[in-house]
Amino acid sequence: MSATGIGAPVLRREDKRYITGKGQYVDDVNRYGQAHAFFLRSPHAHARILSIDTAEAEAEPGVVAVYTGQHLADDKVGGLICGWMIHSKDGSPMKAGPHPALAQGKVRYVGDHVAVVIADTYSEAKDAAEKIVVDYEVLDAVVDTAGARTAGGEPVHEVAPDNTVFEFHLGNREPTEAAFARAAHVTKIDLVNNRLIPNAMEPRAAVGDWDAGTDTFTLYTTSQNPHVARLVLSAFIGIAPEHKLRVIAPDVGGGFGSKIFIYAEETVCVWAAKKVGRPVKWCAERTEAFLSDAHGRDHVTHAELATDAGGRVIGLKVHTVANLGAYLSTFSSSVPTYLYAPLLSGQYDIPAIYVEVDAVYSNTAPVDAYRGAGRPEATFVIERLMEVAARELGKDPAEFRRQNFVTSFPHQTPVIMCYDVGDYAASLDKALATVDYVGFPARRAESERRGMLRGLGFSAYIEACGIAPSAAVGSLGAGVGLWESAEVRVNPVGTVEVLTGSHSHGQGHETTFAQLVSDRLGIPIDNVSIVHGDTDKVQMGMGTYGSRSGAVGMSAIVKALDKIETKARKVAGHVLEAAEGDIEFKDGKFTVKGTDKSIDFASVALQAYVAHKFNGQELEPGLKEGAFYDPTNFTFPSGVHICEVEIDPDTGVTRIERWVAVDDFGVLINPMIVEGQVHGGIAQGVGQALFEGTVYDSSGQLLTASYMDYQMPRAYDFPRFSVETTETRCPSNPLGIKGCGEAGAIAAPPAVINAITDALGHEDIAMPATPRAVWRAIRRTPQKMAAE
Amino acid sequence: MPKLSAASRHSVSFTVNGVARSVEVESRTLLTDALRHGLGMTGTHVGCEHGVCGSCTVAIDGTMARACLTLAVAAEGCDIRTVEGLGLGPGRLGVLQAAFKRHHALQCGFCTAGILMSLDTYLRRHPDPSREELTLVIGGHLCRCTGYAPIVAAALDAAAELRGAQKHPEETAHA
Numbered sequence: 011m012s013a014t015g016i017g018a019p020v021l022r023r024e025d026k027r028y029i030t031g032k033g034q035y036v037d038d039v040n041r042y043g044q045a046h047a048f049f050l051r052s053p054h055a056h057a058r059i060l061s062i063d064t065a066e067a068e069a070e071p072g073v074v075a076v077y078t079g080q081h082l083a084d085d086k087v088g089g090l091i092c093g094w095m096i097h098s099k100d101g102s103p104m105k106a107g108p109h110p111a112l113a114q115g116k117v118r119y120v121g122d123h124v125a126v127v128i129a130d131t132y133s134e135a136k137d138a139a140e141k142i143v144v145d146y147e148v149l150d151a152v153v154d155t156a157g158a159r160t161a162g163g164e165p166v167h168e169v170a171p172d173n174t175v176f177e178f179h180l181g182n183r184e185p186t187e188a189a190f191a192r193a194a195h196v197t198k199i200d201l202v203n204n205r206l207i208p209n210a211m212e213p214r215a216a217v218g219d220w221d222a223g224t225d226t227f228t229l230y231t232t233s234q235n236p237h238v239a240r241l242v243l244s245a246f247i248g249i250a251p252e253h254k255l256r257v258i259a260p261d262v263g264g265g266f267g268s269k270i271f272i273y274a275e276e277t278v279c280v281w282a283a284k285k286v287g288r289p290v291k292w293c294a295e296r297t298e299a300f301l302s303d304a305h306g307r308d309h310v311t312h313a314e315l316a317t318d319a320g321g322r323v324i325g326l327k328v329h330t331v332a333n334l335g336a337y338l339s340t341f342s343s344s345v346p347t348y349l350y351a352p353l354l355s356g357q358y359d360i361p362a363i364y365v366e367v368d369a370v371y372s373n374t375a376p377v378d379a380y381r382g383a384g385r386p387e388a389t390f391v392i393e394r395l396m397e398v399a400a401r402e403l404g405k406d407p408a409e410f411r412r413q414n415f416v417t418s419f420p421h422q423t424p425v426i427m428c429y430d431v432g433d434y435a436a437s438l439d440k441a442l443a444t445v446d447y448v449g450f451p452a453r454r455a456e457s458e459r460r461g462m463l464r465g466l467g468f469s470a471y472i473e474a475c476g477i478a479p480s481a482a483v484g485s486l487g488a489g490v491g492l493w494e495s496a497e498v499r500v501n502p503v504g505t506v507e508v509l510t511g512s513h514s515h516g517q518g519h520e521t522t523f524a525q526l527v528s529d530r531l532g533i534p535i536d537n538v539s540i541v542h543g544d545t546d547k548v549q550m551g552m553g554t555y556g557s558r559s560g561a562v563g564m565s566a567i568v569k570a571l572d573k574i575e576t577k578a579r580k581v582a583g584h585v586l587e588a589a590e591g592d593i594e595f596k597d598g599k600f601t602v603k604g605t606d607k608s609i610d611f612a613s614v615a616l617q618a619y620v621a622h623k624f625n626g627q628e629l630e631p632g633l634k635e636g637a638f639y640d641p642t643n644f645t646f647p648s649g650v651h652i653c654e655v656e657i658d659p660d661t662g663v664t665r666i667e668r669w670v671a672v673d674d675f676g677v678l679i680n681p682m683i684v685e686g687q688v689h690g691g692i693a694q695g696v697g698q699a700l701f702e703g704t705v706y707d708s709s710g711q712l713l714t715a716s717y718m719d720y721q722m723p724r725a726y727d728f729p730r731f732s733v734e735t736t737e738t739r740c741p742s743n744p745l746g747i748k749g750c751g752e753a754g755a756i757a758a759p760p761a762v763i764n765a766i767t768d769a770l771g772h773e774d775i776a777m778p779a780t781p782r783a784v785w786r787a788i789r790r791t792p793q794k795m796a797a798e
Numbered sequence: 799m800p801k802l803s804a805a806s807r808h809s810v811s812f813t814v815n816g817v818a819r820s821v822e823v824e825s826r827t828l829l830t831d832a833l834r835h836g837l838g839m840t841g842t843h844v845g846c847e848h849g850v851c852g853s854c855t856v857a858i859d860g861t862m863a864r865a866c867l868t869l870a871v872a873a874e875g876c877d878i879r880t881v882e883g884l885g886l887g888p889g890r891l892g893v894l895q896a897a898f899k900r901h902h903a904l905q906c907g908f909c910t911a912g913i914l915m916s917l918d919t920y921l922r923r924h925p926d927p928s929r930e931e932l933t934l935v936i937g938g939h940l941c942r943c944t945g946y947a948p949i950v951a952a953a954l955d956a957a958a959e960l961r962g963a964q965k966h967p968e969e970t971a972h973a
Contacts, residue, residue, distance in 0.1 A: 021899055028907025029895040029914065031841020031881035038840035071805065133824060137804060211845045211853060211942050212908040263843075263908030264942050296846035516906030516943050686902045689945030717850035717940070725936040725946035754945075 015529035016745075019682035023535075024520045033261040036215035039230045041289035044217065045074050047279055048135035049292070050125040050142050051301065052117035055151035055373035055710020056166070059115060059124070059144060067127060067141040072134030074286050076142065077278070078125045079114035087111065087281055088247040090272060092338035093489035096176045096347050096369075104176040107167025107371070109337040111247075111274035111281075117146070118166055118336035119373050120712055121301025123274045128286055151373040151710035155333040156310040158370035166336055166371035175334055175343070175369040180351040182424050186364035189325030193316035197399040203387045204777045205308035205333070205704035206697075207720060208380045210515075212263020213294035214273065214303060218280035222287065226254050229280040233259040234269045234513050235553020238490070240545050242272045242340070249280055252545075259543040262515035266694070267379035268303045269515065270555050271340035275302075300715040305704060306380020308333040309346065309387050315395040321403055323414045325362040328354055328391055332369045332377075339378035343369065348426075348486050349384030349474075349556075355423040356392035357434045357470045357648055358414040363424045373710045379555060381694055381755040385473045393469045393760035398773055407764070408447065411470050412438060427474060429646050431738045434470060437672040441650040444732050445670040450654070453667075463657040463788070464667075467764025468650065471757040475749035476561030476645035476742075493640035494558070495551050496566035498527070498574050500633035502619040504612025505537040508570075511551010512563035513543050517751065518683045519559060525679055526564055526745070530571050531611055532598020549636075557749030560679060561645045565743045569637035577633060578614045584624040585609055585617050645740050645748040649673035651692070653761035657769050662785025664700060664766060669731045671757065676740040676748035684750045688733050691754020697723040698755075699762035703778045721778075812876045814839065815883030823870040830854045832870035833880065841881040841911050845940065852939035855912035856880050862919040881911035884918060886968075894918055896966065897956035898949075905943030913939045917953050925961050929954060 014020050027033050064076040090109040097103055108114070112123050125142055129135035150163040158173045165173050190196060210232075217230040227250045233239050236257040244252045262269060279290045294302070309330050316325035332346030351365040382389075400410035412435055421429040450466050457464035477483075480491030497509040508527055512519055520540045528535040541547050554563070575595055582600035583590040592603045601608040609617075614633075617623055621631035654668035671688055678684050701721040705713040714720040739746035759777060766784065767773050775787045802825040810832065811820045821836035828847075833839045833856070845853030847866045854865040857879040884892040891899070894914055904910040913936060920935050921927070927935075932953045936946060958964045 022902065025899040025904060025907070026891070028904055028910050029881075029891065029898050030885055031839070031911050033841075033907050035840075035843070035908065037844070038834075040835070133804070133826065209940075209942055210906070210908075211851065211940060212843070212906065213845070262906065264906040266942065293844075296848065296851075518905070682902050686905060686944060686948065689947055690905065690943045691945075693945035694942070716848055717846055718848065722940050722942070723945075724940070725933045725950060728946060730947060731945070 012529065014525055014535040016525055016679050018525065018680065020521055020525055020535065020680055022518050022521045023524065024518065035212055035261045035263055036217060036230050036232050037293045039217050039260065041217060041219050044289035044291050045128045045130060045286060046132040046135050047282065047290050047292040048127045048132060048139050049123050049275060050127065050139045052113065052120060052122040052124055054117060054146055054148050055120050055153070056149040057117050057146040058149065059113060059117060060147055061145045062125060063143040064125060067138040070134065070138035070141055072130035073138045074128045074130065074288065076125060076127050077112065077282060079110050079112035082110060082112050083114060086248065090274065090277065090337070091242060091246045092340060092343055094341055094344040095487040095489070096178055096343040097487070098177045099179040104343055105167065105170040106338050107169050111277040119375050120710055121298070121375060122336065126278050126282065128282055128290055153372055153374060153706050153708060153710050155308055155370065155372065156331055158333065158372050159368065166373060170371055173371045175338065175371060178347045178367040178369065179365060180425050181364040182362055183364045185362040186325050186327055189362040190314065190316045190327065193324060194319040195317045195403060197315045197395055197402055199313055199394055199398055199773070201311045201313065201391060201394060202776050203307045203309040203311065203390055204698060206306040206380055206702050207300055207704055208266045208268035208303055208306060209722060210264030210266055210268055213296060213299045214269065214275065215293035216276035216279040217289055217291045218283035219289040220284040226256065227280050227283065228256045228258065229276060230258045230260065231276045232262050232269050233257065234262065234265040234515060234555055236513065236543055236545055237511060237551045238553055239272050243277065243280065247277055256546045259513055265515045266381040267306065267383055267555060270553065271304050271378055296717065297715045300720065301712055302375060304339045304376045304378035305335065306377065307387060308377050311391055313391050313395055315399050317399060317403065321405060321410060321413055323358055323360050326354060326360050328365045330367045332367055333372050333374065334369050335372060335374045335376040337376045339376035342376060342378040344488070345379050345384045346387070350388050352426040353385050353388035353472065353474060354392055355425055355427070356389065357416060357472050359416045359421065361424065365425065374706055381691065382752045383556070385752065386695070386756045386759060389469065389471045389756050390760050393471065394763065397468060397764040407468050408438060408442060411468065427644065430643055430741050432646060432648050432674060433736060433738050434648060436736045437648065437650045437674055438470065440734055440736060441652050441670050441672040444672065444734060445652045445654065445668055457656050461659065463659055463769040464655070465765040465767070465769025466652065466654045467761045467768055468652055469757045469761035469764065470650045472646055472648040473752060473756050474644040475557035475647055475752065476641050477556030477558045478644055479642060480640050490552065491640065492552055493638050494562040494566040495549065495636065495638050496570045497636040498567065498570040498634065500574060500615045502616050504533060504615040506531065506533065507539050507541055508567055509541045509548045510563055510567065511548055511553065512559040513554045515554070517554065517559060518680070522679045522683060523564060523567060526567055527571065533611055557647070557751040560747045561740070561743050561749050562639060562641050564745055564747070565641065566637050566639035568744045569639050570635050573635035573637060574633065577635065578611070578618070580629055581618045581624065582609055582614050584629065585614065641743060643742040645676070645742065647673065647675050647748040647750060647753055649753060649757060651757040651761045653765040655765040655769060657766065657784060659788050662781035662788065664779060664784055666696065666729050669729055671731060671754065672734045672736060673750065673753050674736045674738055675750040676737060677746040678735065679747065685733050687750045688754045689731055691752060692731060692758045693723050693728065695755045695758020696728070696762055699759040699777050699779060701778050701780065808871050810870050810874050812873045812878055814878045815880060821870070825871065827870045829865040829868040829870045829873050833865065839880060839882055843908055843911055845909060850940070851909065852916065853909045853912040855915045857915055857919045860919065862916045879915070881914055884914060890968065893959050894956045897952040897959065900966065901948045901952035901955065903944060903948040903952035909939060909941045913941065913949060921957055921960055925957065927957055
C-alpha cells in the first residue's frame, strides 16, 4: 500500500479551503445585479386560498416583482414530481396530488409556498411580503400519522379521499401466517419511528441566472445530485431544455438526504430570473429549513416475530403507517417501501416475512429520505423485536441473534434482497470483546451501588447500499436508472482530471477518488483532481445518496481507468516498438516484458497527444475515456453496534458510557474518512434516539421550528466511540467496497433504546428518550401506563 | 431617541484581522451580513440566525461572539477577527487549522469557521485546557457531520502544540 493509495488514511485535500474560509457555498455566490427572493409561506396547515392581493407589496420600495402560483400556471411551469411509482397491493398506482412550486388554490402545510417577493435587497423583499393580503378559508388539519386515514373532513388531496397514498405489501403472506400458527412464541411490539428534521448545517440556497444573449439558464443550488435536478427542472418542470440549463452544486454544507430533492425555491428562482431579467438569489433562514426541508422517518408500526420451541425465528409480520406529509417529495414513495421492507429480514435467516405499508398524506412538511432512508426504520423494527424476543424467551440477546444469523451466502430473503457476502458472527464477537461484555454485570452492579441504572443494548444491522442496479430499480418503479458515470481526462503532461457524477458534500471524494486514481495509474495524488457538481463539466450523473458514491461512483472510475490503461498500452507499444500484448503496466511504468525498455505514464500521455509515434488512422490521438457503471447488485454493509448507558433515576438523564461499533464495509479506501462517517452517523442516530423529535400541534403548527425547540446532539452528549471494522470483500463491484455513509444512523437508534429498556426493565419508552420521558418511564410500570 | 427608518444607512468602521475596513449598512444589518455581503468575507457562515449553532462565531475585541446576533453598527471601532485571519500567512495554515486537518475534524466544512474561532479565542486565554473544558466550548456549536470526537481531539492537540508541549511539522497541504 502506498502512502496515498487505496487503504491509506490520506488527509483530506478539500480541507484547506474549508479551514481557511475559502469554501464556495451557494450563499457565497453573488451575481452582478442580483435581486433577492423571499417566500411568503402559509401560516395555516390546511386552507383554501380565496384570494391573494399583492398590489400593496408590489408598490413597496425595492420590489421588483411579486409572483404567485397563478404566474407559474400562466407560464405552464410544471409541478414538482415524485420520481418513484409505487403500486398498491390491488395493483392501482399511488395517488399523487398536484405539487405546484407556488400554491394554487390550497395550502397544505405550515411553510407551504404562497408567493415570492423579489426585491433589490432581502430586507426589502421580506418587508414587502408583509403587505401581501391572503384571504384563507382555514380547514381542519390532518396531522396524526396513525389517524390520517380516518381523519374525516376535507382530504389533503382530492385524489386520495381517505388520505391514503398507497397500500404497499411485500413478502409471502400465507407462509408467514402458517409460521405464526405453528409458533411456540410470538413477540409483539408497537413502535413509533419519530419524525426527524435533517438539519444540514448549511441551509438550502439557490441563485438562478438567465443569460439574455444565449437564452441559457444557470442555477447554483445546494444539491446532492445536480444532474437529477437539471433533468427534473428540464424534462418535467419545463424551465428550459437540458442544453440550455446549467446546474452547479458547488461546495455543499451537508445533505443527509435533504438536498437530494428538487424543491419549490430553486424552481422559482431559476424561472423568475428570466421573468425579471436579473439573477435571483434565495437562502433559507433556519426556521424555513425546519418548516420546508423534507423531513425524515415518521412511521407507526406494529410488528410480530414468531419463534419455534428451539428459539429459531420462523416468521415476521409488520404493519406500518408511513406519513409522507403534504406532497410527494422527489423520492418519498421509495423510502417506506423498497428501502424499508426488503431490509426487515435484518441479519437473520427468516423463512417467512410479510410486510404491509400504508402511506398517508398529512398537513405536515413532505417526508423523504434522511440518512439511512427506510433502513433505519427497518433496523429499528427488527432489532427491537430481536431484543424483546430474547428477553421474553430468557435468552442472551447476543446469542439469540447469533443463533438466527444468516451464515451461508448468497442468501435469498423472502423480501427481494439477495445478500451476497457477510460474516455477522465475526462482527458480533469483536463487538462483545471490545465492549467487555463479560464485565457488564459487574459494571451494572457498580452503577446500582451509586443508585444509577445501567443497561446494554445491541443493534446488529444490515443495509442495502450501492444504490442501485438500474434494471432492478426500474422494475420496482424508479423513474431513473441508478448507474454512475466517470470521465478520466489525462493531460499531455500526465496530470489527470476525473469527472464524476457523484457529488461530495462532506464525504471527501476529492481525496478518496484521487487515492484510487493515484493507486491505479502510479502517479502522485497531487497530479489528480476530482471534478464534480457542474452539469457543464460532467455530462451526466446520478449524484450522492444511499452510500453509493464508493460502490457505484468509484466503480465507474475504475471502468474508465481500465479503458485509459488499454489505450495507454497501445501508445506505449508504439513508442517502445513492441507488441501491445508484450507491454506490462505496473507502478506507473509501461515496460516491455523481459526487457528494461520502459516509459512512464506521463511520457505516454505526452506521446498520446503529440502523436508522432503512431499513425492517427490506426490509433486516435489523445488520452481521455469515459464510462457508465451499472451495479450488478446492491451492496450489504453490516455490523454490530453495542451501546451501554447509565441513567440517573432522579433526573431521567441518560448518559452513553460505552459505544462499540464493528462494521463490515468491505474494502476501505480511506479508513480515516470511514471512521468519520461512522462517528457522524452514530451521532445522528443517537440524536434520533435521545433528543430529536419533531412536534406538530393538533392544528398542524410546527412547534419545533428552531434550535431552541429541536434538540440537536452536542459535543458533550457523547463518549469516545470505539470504531472497529471487519472485512468481507464485496463480490459485486471491482473494488470490493460496500459503503459506509449511513451505517451509524441505521445502527444507532435500536442500540440506544435496547440499552435504555435493559436499564429500565421494561419496554415502554419511545424515541426520543428525553430525560422527561425516561423519568416518567422509571416511575410507572407499563401495566399502569396501559391502564391510564 | 430618534426613530430609525428602514431606509437609513450608516457607515461603520472597524478592523477585520488587523485591516481597517468601512462598510455601509442598514440599521438592522447583522454583522454576519456586513462581513459576508458588505465586505465579501464569506468565510464566516450563517447557520441559524438565532445564536444557537455557532457557525457565525467571530472574535470581537478578543471575545467570542455570535456575529448573527450582533448588529453591524454595534461593531463600530471594534477589533474583529474571522477565520480568514487564522493562517500563519498566505497559504500557511495556523496551528488550529492544521490540527483540524490532521484529525479529520471537519467534513462539509460549513460549521468549521465558527468552531475554529471559538477555540482560537478560548485557547488564547486558557492555554492548558482539559478535555472536559474543550468539550464544553465545542458544545457551544452544532456540527451535523463529525460527531464531535475528532474536533475535541484536534483542539487538545492544537492546545498542546500552542503551549510548546509538542510540535508538528508545518502543514504542507495539497493544493
